[in-house]
Amino acid sequence: MMEIELLVIGAGPAGLMAALHAAEAGAGVLLIERSDRLGGQLIKQTHKFFGSKAEYAGERGIDIAAKLIDACEKTKTITIWKNTPVLGIYPDGVVTALHQEKFCTIKPAKVIVATGAAEKTMAFPNNDLPGIYGAGAVQTLMNVHGVLPAKRILMVGAGNIGVIVAYQLLQAGVEVAGVVEASPQVGGYHVHAAKLQRHGVPIYTSHSVKAAHGDPFLEGVTICKLDKDWQPIAGSDQYIEVDGLCLAVGLSPLTELLWQAGCDMKYVAELGGYVPVRNGNLQTTEEHIFVAGDVSGVEEASAAMVEGKLAGMYIAALLGYQTANYEPELQLAREQLAALRSGPAGEKIRNGLSKVLCREVG
């Protein structure tokens, strides 16, 4: 059995920052990632990030990923295991994983679960036709592997992911037939929507997908208008010829390990589904288990990075590695998070968090 001070599960923006900051303070870290690459969703994010300098604002996700991965790989006190799915967290604190095709056991003093989130999908006739993708798959094909997902695509969802991926599709040379959004407003940042609009991409608010058509692959989509109660309006059907349909209809936290570990969980719609009850230091009701990033509530990657930093620093201090600047730096991270969530764009997150924070610390 491998003994380690801190186990970080998931090497996306939250996990990488957590590992780095805990190791920087002096803790021994094992960073486990189930895929063959570190960086999580960052490696698909070709757009520049919002936020402030401290969250790498103005830099592209792919460049942030490269920096964080490089820093982790250069840190001797971080052991990195890729291609390693974590299988379970047990009551005696033992964590099991499949590493190099062997079942192995780990005994960490503390754990940070930073497993991220999974895409939601949508029910409509023929939603299993080839040519229908989640936005994550489109980004993986296009931005990781350099494969065009379609020639002409319709985007569903005008949240930030929908409008950002639609713009990336335009950049890749794909024609974007439009963006369909069930709510009456664009949910993503208006500047992202404006980028699409000045390329002539129509945004169909108060519309939804009624059915997909084609045999044996997608050839077109029927959309319809929704009334103020979100019900389809008869006679409003519109057929759009496309060979691709991209669903960007939200994410839900990947919380299986937390459930299995016995953490108290709560359903909070604003945060994307079931999320762990925790305190301001990201500590769950299982004392040695912490969370960071989308697994604790779906948010922007900038917030995930700050959460990772905060949890990493806090745990290092718990383990006895308290750096000279610990208090002010922890306070700064808290202020960063509060600032990111402070405006009207953060209202939903603030409402969600108020339901799941078991006590305010600090």
Add this chain to the structure above:
Amino acid sequence: MEHQAHAKLGAGPTAVFECLQRIPCNPCADACPRGAITVKEINDCPTLDVDRCNGCGICMTHCPGLSIFVVDLQYSPEAALVKIPYEFSPLPVQDEQVDALNRQGDYVGDARVIRVQKSSNKTHIIWLAVPKELAMEVRNLRLRKEPFHD
């Protein structure tokens, strides 16, 4: 969505911010070498001190929303200068004639590419000469003949 620019223009080239929604973002303020841009709280929209702004366009390359443009109404007797942030390939070339598009992506007139300013972070800046009356309308461009580009 409203895209009315709220900035008044200075005497020469001046940044125009079409950033009108309160979102947590402030790299433009850090980017400005002349301290002309202020974002008081991170969720505030930027404000510009037009007297300090010389229209250099550095903020344009940093803005994640590509919402900053530079406009110079006094560029020449007939034409105004509009600088557009551009993240597409191929890039236009100097002196090329392109379609000038408005905020809805509609063709509104012809523009000449004055300069292509490449940026290491891949948000390139295209300088367009446009008819003066279109200075506050033109916000995108469309290439006419693709095969001639590298």
